[in-house]
Each structure stands twice: as structure tokens, then as C-alpha cells.
Amino acid sequence: MKQKFRAFRWRMLLENVFLGSLAGLTAGGIGVFVLALIDRILVRRTEATLAWLIGGGLGALAFILIFAIFFPTKGRIARRMDEMGLQERVRTMLALEKDPSPLAELQRQDAGKAILSVKAREMKLRMPKRAPLICAVCLALALVMLLVPYDVFAYRPDLGEENRAFLEELMAELREELLKEELGEELLEELEEILDQLEEDLKSSESQLEQAAKIEEAKKKIEKKLEEALTKDPIGEALQHYELTKPLGEAIVEADEEKVRSAMEELEEAVLENTSLLEELATTIDLALGEVEVPEEDALRTALAGLALDLHENNPDNPDFEEKLNEDMEKATVSMIVALRQQMKTEEVKKKTKKKMDEAKKEALGQKGKQEEEETATAEGGKEESETQTGEGEAPKETGEEKKPAKEEGKKPTQGGNGESKDPNAGGSGTPFEMTEEIYDPYSGTVPYGKVFALYYAEYLAAQERGEVTDEMRAVLDRYFSQLNG
């Protein structure tokens, strides 16, 4: 009898696990679906960890709940056995378990015989017919919702197919240009975050003017990040303050691998000649690093700090002093070279990204067409002013020598893309930013709109977000910027 009960219990446990799993998957699916839906309504990315936590948590909870609710107790097993045609014999037997009367005994005997006639494997699994279907639907819904772009409900001002293509191309190029493995994992993550935000901002921008402002804003952020990563100059300069490490500092500033290697070799030789320099060198490096504000985890700083530590630990009295010194110096040299290479790459990326973003900004402001025409015109005239306009970020420096002839020729307003002459302060249609030769004169106190417009507009938007712009002023400024942008 007990064996029979055990067989039925196992069968029901199996059923319970199956039912619990279905319930768990359903609950998990619903949880993930709701999370994904909320994320899409709030236009934010669904975090995989959170989705797993919620889905898994709800699933586990549902499983435990179902398992506990339908756990095969003696009474439940008896009920299932009775339902196999035993006509409540088993449950009555359990109810009369402690009854010593002859009738109860007869009942138990009768139930015992009846129990032997049923087999556990003949017991049909019981579950709601639609449970697997509901489970599948919930899982499918969750999956579909996860596959739906997170910004599907985001407000999308339609600035035309051309603009969309431009944004897509821009983002693809920026990602390709900026996200180089050599920059290091942490920096890459930060840059990717900025690019994601930029993409989102660009999509939700209501005008190209705003897009330009957002590009400018992102550019500043990226430049700042990359700038922070370039630590060779402050560290190199700090090392130059000390006589002992001056050559090494110069080599680091120049980011010249050979010079770094030779400076390190010289230092090693100097220490070997005069072992009292060992401690001095270590202290000098410590002092120099103490002067600069560079993150602790910076690779160059780590390399130098490591060297200083190794030098502190080394002892000229040790028999393997020379060997260890050489080993430490070599290790530090390699680490510094790796860090410098990374920084060189960062510098390169910085330049390229800046150029790319400047171009994108111009295009967003509608300057590109005009600029191209101007380039054509100047090429025909044998002049090079247009080049200064293309690389506007570098314009004042790079065009320093060329600006005089340009200035002389550019006393009059230059022609716009449409060939018409315009007052730079005038709004209206057509090309909004008229460049004159005067604009390129750094001493004239004037700057081209194209150079500063996005910057100013970004500042304006930021001030607006901070609540520093009154409603009255906002109306005026909105009109001002929109008129400037044509």
C-alpha cells in the first residue's frame, strides 16, 4: 500500500514540477514583458541583468508557489487515486484510519483491494489545457517586446529621409572612428555612453539647429573625456621639474618610444654607478606623481608608480640588485611605452572625431552645400580660404599665415552657396551663415556664426534646462536662433 502511495506521489511530484515550471516561465515572461514595455514607454534601454532578475525572480516565486500549493499530500494523492474509479474508497480509508470498528476494517480491506487495481503510470497528468499555450504566448510576448527597439514610443520629429540617413551615417562613422579597442575598456564604455546619448538626442531633436547643438555638446563631452585620458603631458612635465628625471619627462611629453627607452637606460646606468641614486629616483618619481592630478588607474601613472615602488623595495646590498633593477626598469619601460601608444591613439582619435563632428555640425546647420560650392569656387580662383572654413576648429591657428591675403580679398562679403551676397546678421531663407574675410581675422573681434552658432545654441539649451531662461526671454531667444538658422 505504501509503495503504491509512493509511486503516485512521485508521479504527482513530477506533474507538480512540470506545472510549476510552466507557471514560472509564464510569470517570468510576464515580468520581462512588463519591464520591457515600461522601458519602452519611458524610452530607456532594458538592462539585461534587471530583466533576468525580474524574470527569474518572478519565475522562481511562481514555481515555489505552485509547487507548495499543489504539493502531493496524502489527502491529494488519495483524491487522485479515487478519481481513477475508486469511488472515494481511499479517502474514506484515510478518514477511518484510526477507527477500530469491523466496518472500518472491512472498508480498509475493500479500499486496499481497489488500490491494487490502479497503476500510477495510468494516472493522467492534470493541468489546465491552455497552460502550455499561455506560457508560450507570454514567453513570445516577452521576447518580441525585448526585440522591439527601446525607443519605439519615443517622440520622433520627422526631419525628412535625408536627415535620417545623415544621422545614421554620422553615428556609424563616429562609432567606427571613436570606439577603438586601443583606448581601453573604461574609456570605451564612457565614450559609447556619450554616443548613445547623442544618438538619442539627435533622433528627438526637432530641428537641425538643435541637432547641431547636440553634436556640439557631445563633442565637448568627448573631448573632455579624451583630454582626461591624455596624461603624458602633465606627468612628463612634472618629471621635467627634477634634474634626475628631466630626460624621461621630455621623452614622455614627446611620446617618443626610443627616447623613453634611452632615458630609462640612462637612469639605470646612473643608479648602477651611484647606488645612492636608487632611493632618490624612487622619491623623485613619487614627488612628480604627487604633483599631477591624474587618475590613479591611469596606465602611465601606474607604470611609474610601480617603478617607484620596485625601486623602494630594491636594496643595493642584495646580491641580485643589478638584475632586479634591470628587470624593474625594463618592466616599467614596456608599461610606459604601452601607455604612451594608447595615448597616441587617443590623440589621433580625438583629432579625427573632432573633425568628423565639426563636419557633421556644419551639415546639420546646412553649411555643407555652401561650403562645397565655395571650395569649388576658390579652387577655381586658386585661393585657399575655403580650406580654413572646412577645418573650422583649427581655423585660427592653421590659417594664421594665410589670413592676410584672405583678409585683403575678403573686405567685401563673400558669395554664399547661392551666389548671393548677404548681411551676416540678416535672417531669412537661404544660407544662414555668410562668411566674410573679416571673420577670419582673430584680431577683429568677430567670429563666424558657423563657428560659434552651435556652441551658443547648446549653451542656450543647457541654460534653458537649468531653468535660467525666463519664458519671456525664451520666446525672444528661440526666434533669434531660428532666424539665424534660416
Added chain:
Amino acid sequence: MVTEKEIQFFAEKIRRILEEIGKDMIGQKEVVEDTLIAVIAGGNVLLEGVPGVGKTRLVRSMGKALSLPFSRIQFTPDLMPADVTGTNVIEKNANGENVLKFQPGPIFASIVLADEINRATPKTQSALLEAMQEHRVTVAGQSYALEEPFFVLATQNPIEQDGTYPLPEAQLDRFLFLLEVGFPSLDELVDIVNLTQDTMEERAESVVTGEEILAMRATAKEIPVLDEVLRYAMRLVTATHPDLEGAPEVTKKYIRLGASPRAGQALISAAKVRALMEGRFNVSYEDIDTLAYPVLRHRIKPGFAAITEKKTPDMLIREIIASVKK
């Protein structure tokens, strides 16, 4: 305390009774079994069927098999209550004085066949009320106990309604079962004709005495009923009441009046006997479901909607069982 011997005795007697009745009754197995259940449970039975399907024969045969005092009352519109219960008559006693002496009526038997009960007036029908429920008769302020076991097996014709007096609810409620005696099948009909060619007399022999019937009743009462089965039976009864909270839709729509608590008692008493007859020592849901029809069909009053939609009580009971099981 019921012993194994008593159980075996019960089973043996049931087998013998059915065997004996089977000599006179062809087919109608369910009706015979249900009648026997009612007799052992101590209830009255109302047999309903068209003329000639063997209602009276069944009762007569049962009377013979049970070896109990049997009387038959043919109900007619001019039948008076005293014709049923008996009356006081003037007699001279030993001193030559005139005294009133109670002359027992045909009700003073163990098995009373009330043939075509709906043909008598309500006044006469109600003369049976006390006898059926309390197994007593009161005449002229004097109460007389009826000999146990006592039960009334009544018959009625459901189609000829002219000149009949439908039984009032109070009286219907006193019948444990209302059994519908259907028309026999072709083969059964052939057997019936062959059987009755020689003689119309019942061939059943007496196999059980009144005391034995009472002992069997006592045995059946000991059969255990699971609390949940008991509750299920009571839920069925309450589900016939349209005005009770949680009544099924079918009840609300089609039933005007639900079954009385007596129906619940009847259901459980009969279910215990059925279980034992089936060789079981516990009451099952199946017992309740099966017996719900004869127990409830005369105790529920279908409403206007049921009549217009031709919903029979059995159809309604089936739907109620289904809704309660949900």
C-alpha cells in the same frame, strides 16, 4: 456495531430479493433497485408511468418477496380519508353496551400500495401525510402507531390529468423517491408477454422478514460518508434554490421552488444503501449523482421558463450537478 456477518447477510438478502422480484419483473432493473433502496432506507416511493408498464406488479411482487403485510388502496375521487386510515365504529361490548371501536383501515400494513394516488381528492391524499412521515395515524383524537417497517409505494399516471388532483408539495416531499417507470424495450416486451401467458399471479417468494429489513436498514446507516461527499450532497440540495446566494444560473432561470432539507436526508440515507448494495463500504460521489434524480425530481418546481422551453426536472438536475461539480 456492524459486523462482517451482517454485511454478508445484507448482501445475500439483497441478492435474493432482486432474484425473486426478477421472476415477476422483466427489465426495469433500475426501478426495481431504486425501489429496494427506498424500502431499505425506510422511505416511500412514488412510481410514475403510463398504464401497464408494471408499476403495480412491481409493488405486489416486492410485497411478496419481503413477506410483509401488504394492502392495496385504489385511489378514486370518492375515496374518503377514513377509507384509508380506518374509522371508529359502534360495537356492543361484552356487557351489551354500545362502544366506539377503531376499525383499522388499509393503511395498517407494512407495504401500502396507493394505486393512482393522484385520483383521490387532496383531503384523502393528505390522510396519508402523517402515516408516511411519522408512521402514525390519528383518528378522532386517538393516535395509532403503524407497524414497522412501513412504507407507501404509490403510483400515478402522468398523462391522464383530467379528474386528477396533483399531489401537493408537502406530500410529494414525503416520498423518498419519484421513480419513472419507462416503457419496456422490444425484447423485454416479448419476455413480459411470454411470462404472463400462463398466469398473471406473482411468482416471487418471501425471502426477507420485516425484522430483517429493519436490521438491513440499521446496517446501511453505519456506512461512513466522507465530510466532503456529505457537503457535496448538501450543495446539490441548496443549489436547487433560486433565491439562495450562489445559486447556479440554471436554477435561477428555470426553478421556482427548491428541494427541502428532507431531500438532503433522503439523499444520504439512500446513498448509504446504494453503496452497500454495490459492495462498497463508503458513499461515493457517484452514489449521490445517481440518486439525485429520483430524490430531487419531484422536489423541485420548474418555473415558467422551464415549461416553455420544455426542460424536464431531470434535465435541470443534470445541469445543476454539472454546475455544482465545477
